[in-house]
Amino acid sequence: MKYRITDADSAKVKAGLLAFKDGGNDLTKVIVPKTFVGSVAGKLDENTTTGVVHTVTWDAKADWNVSYGNVELAVVAQDDRDLMNFHFLTLPARRPTPQS
DSSP, rough: EEEEOTTTSSSSEEEEEEEEEOOSSSGGGOOOOOOOEEETTTTTSEEESSEEEEEEOOOHHHSSSSSSSOOEEEEEEEEOOOOOTTTSSSSOOOOOOOOO
8 A cells, every 4th residue: 555644744643554344434344454564664653754655565364354355444643733633434433223
């Protein structure tokens, strides 16, 4: 995956990657990618440079045990003001309906 983090007033941010099963937009669909091919130092950590293109390769099979599936990936970033953009999430997450 290739991505660029844009922040007009921060040269470095804390960055991470989230995957959403079937493109879901709530927290019940989240997979936190943890296994990557190669290093993610300076690309998905507390010292990620803004304004440049980064490339990471997620080993999805290691973190998500299915033979077939669809995911939507989102890079999240937190600047020095502790602001994060979660425009793609529905918060609070929908709760399952209790069953009788």
